[in-house]
Amino acid sequence: MREEKEKAHVHAEEKWEQWKKERTYVRALKGVYGEVYKQLLEQPRVYKSGNWKWKGGPRFYHRAVINPESVEITQMIEGHIDVIAPGSAGQKHGHMNSAVFVILEGKGYDIHDGVRYDWEEGDVCIVDNASVHQHFNSDPEKPVKVIVFKAKPLFLFAHMIFQKVVEYPSKDPVPGFPNFYPEG
Numbered sequence: 001m002r003e004e005k006e007k008a009h010v011h012a013e014e015k016w017e018q019w020k021k022e023r024t025y026v027r028a029l030k031g032v033y034g035e036v037y038k039q040l041l042e043q044p045r046v047y048k049s050g051n052w053k054w055k056g057g058p059r060f061y062h063r064a065v066i067n068p069e070s071v072e073i074t075q076m077i078e079g080h081i082d083v084i085a086p087g088s089a090g091q092k093h094g095h096m097n098s099a100v101f102v103i104l105e106g107k108g109y110d111i112h113d114g115v116r117y118d119w120e121e122g123d124v125c126i127v128d129n130a131s132v133h134q135h136f137n138s139d140p141e142k143p144v145k146v147i148v149f150k151a152k153p154l155f156l157f158a159h160m161i162f163q164k165v166v167e168y169p170s171k172d173p174v175p176g177f178p179n180f181y182p183e184g
Contacts, residue, residue, distance in 0.1 A: 052064060078152045080148050082135070101135075106121060
C-alpha cells in the first residue's frame with residue numbers, strides 16, 4: 001500500500017512543477033530576542049502583488065504573495081491570489097488546513113465534499129479542514145479573481161501535511177479564450 005502511495009505521489013510531482021522544487025514552509029526563528037523583534041518591525045507592511053508572476057494556465061492561475069518563503073513578516077499565514085478563466089474551474093483537491101477566500105471579481109460556486117456553495121463578488125467562502133473541494137467560475141464571459149488566506153504553514157509545522165490534488169485543471173484553453181491570461 002505504501003508503495004502505491006509513493007508511486008502516486010511521484011506521478012503528481014511529474015505534473016506540477018511546484019512539487020519538484022525545494023520550498024521553505026517555516027523559517028528558523030533564532031537569534032537574540034531584541035534583534036528578531038527589531039527585524040520584524042523593519043519589515044514592509046505593504047506588498048505589491050504585481051511583483052509576483054502568475055503561475056499555471058490556461059484555465060487556472062495562481063500568484064503566491066504571502067508565505068514564509070517570500071516574506072519575513074509572517075510565518076503562520078499564507079495568502080495568494082487565484083484567477084479562474086471564464087466558465088472553467090480550478091483543481092479538485094484537499095488539504096488539512098482550512099481556507100478563507102474573498103471573491104474580488106466574478107461569480108461562481110464551490111463544491112465541498114459533494115455539497116455546492118454559490119458565491120459572487122464581495123462574498124467570503126470558507127473551506128473546512130480536510131474537505132475535498134473545487135472552485136468553479138460560472139460566468140462564461142468573465143474571469144473570477146479571489147484572494148485566499150490559510151494557516152497552512154502552521155498546519156505543516158504540526159506535521160498535518162496531507163494534501164492531494166484529485167483532479168488537475170485541464171491544460172486545454174477555454175473555447176473562445178485561447179490566450180486567456182490574468183490582468184494585473
